[in-house]
Amino acid sequence: MFKTLGILGTGNMGRAIASGLVRSGLMQGNQVYLYNLHPEKAQRLADELGAVRVDSAKELLERSEAVILAVKPFIMPGVLEEIKPYITSGKIMVSIAAGLTLSRLAAAMPEQTKIVRVMPNTPAMVGEGMSALTFNTYLTEAEKEAVVAIFRSFGKAEVVEERLIDAVCGLSGSGPAFVYMFIEALADAGVREGMFRPMAYTFAAQTVLGAAKMVLETGEHPGKLKDDVCSPGGTTIEAVKSLEENGFRAAAMNAVIVSAEKNKTL
Numbered sequence: 001m002f003k004t005l006g007i008l009g010t011g012n013m014g015r016a017i018a019s020g021l022v023r024s025g026l027m028q029g030n031q032v033y034l035y036n037l038h039p040e041k042a043q044r045l046a047d048e049l050g051a052v053r054v055d056s057a058k059e060l061l062e063r064s065e066a067v068i069l070a071v072k073p074f075i076m077p078g079v080l081e082e083i084k085p086y087i088t089s090g091k092i093m094v095s096i097a098a099g100l101t102l103s104r105l106a107a108a109m110p111e112q113t114k115i116v117r118v119m120p121n122t123p124a125m126v127g128e129g130m131s132a133l134t135f136n137t138y139l140t141e142a143e144k145e146a147v148v149a150i151f152r153s154f155g156k157a158e159v160v161e162e163r164l165i166d167a168v169c170g171l172s173g174s175g176p177a178f179v180y181m182f183i184e185a186l187a188d189a190g191v192r193e194g195m196f197r198p199m200a201y202t203f204a205a206q207t208v209l210g211a212a213k214m215v216l217e218t219g220e221h222p223g224k225l226k227d228d229v230c231s232p233g234g235t236t237i238e239a240v241k242s243l244e245e246n247g248f249r250a251a252a253m254n255a256v257i258v259s260a261e262k263n264k265t266l
């Protein structure tokens, strides 16, 4: 494992990664360096995790064996220009920016830089992230394993071909937002039917969590698990018919597809 890791940008995703990593125990807080444009944001996170805030991108690069770049895609060109002089030989640069390909990243870094492109998601924060990683040719097997271990410390992580990163962005990168909308809608309906809001959120979220665990742990086809809930002539099949009539599956598919397509244009 790396002795030191830098995170440049401590917004939604940088924060989720730092929190997930330190809480997993894979790295100690004092091995994790944080830099953010507005330092108070990095300082708050550093205080929470026992991590180290640094004063500049230069200092972050100098103190970290590997660096995760966690700024918005449109900010990346400026950041890469700023840090290029400090990307020394052997340093591992990890980008989580949507849309930025390995070749575009390589064009902005010194020749033969070790580059990793990752698409994570925010549930990393609670140890339930889903990440896909793809590497350029300069990392050793041990270095690849160390990067994968970071992303596995706060959830599941798979190495994929770069062509699949757009699909991953649509499905698991953006997916939490769709699921939160689903949970919100379930809870709204619970409230409509008389539940108090906190109770409705708990019932909605636990239902999503439980159903997701059933898929992951039983290995059963989701259709079979759905059928198990639908009693003949019962309540659920009425609701399933209503969802089908309202284009539920097509809406969910289209959400993933438009996110994946957008990722190709960033």
Ligand SMILES: NC(=O)C1=CN([C@@H]2O[C@H](COP(=O)(O)OP(=O)(O)OC[C@H]3O[C@@H](n4cnc5c(N)ncnc54)[C@H](OP(=O)(O)O)[C@@H]3O)[C@@H](O)[C@H]2O)C=CC1
Residues within 6 Å of the ligand: 008, 009, 010, 011, 012, 013, 014, 035, 036, 037, 038, 041, 057, 070, 071, 072, 073, 075, 079, 096, 097, 098, 119, 120, 121, 122, 173, 174
């Ligand atoms: N959010 C998500 O669910 C996911 C995001 N991603 C990717 O992660 C990246 C970050 O997204 P997200 O965390 O949501 O974005 P945020 O805007 O929440 O976080 C970006 C952070 O970078 C800081 N920042 C901006 N410019 C600089 C700079 N020049 N130097 C240092 N820090 C800077 C911002 O600081 P300040 O706020 O103080 O200006 C902010 O805290 C994006 O590229 C996105 O595509 C990937 C997967 C999922």
Ligand SMILES: O=C(O)[C@@H]1CCC=N1
Residues within 6 Å of the ligand: 098, 169, 173, 174
């Ligand atoms: O919305 C975005 O662009 C980023 C990438 C995946 C999730 N959030």
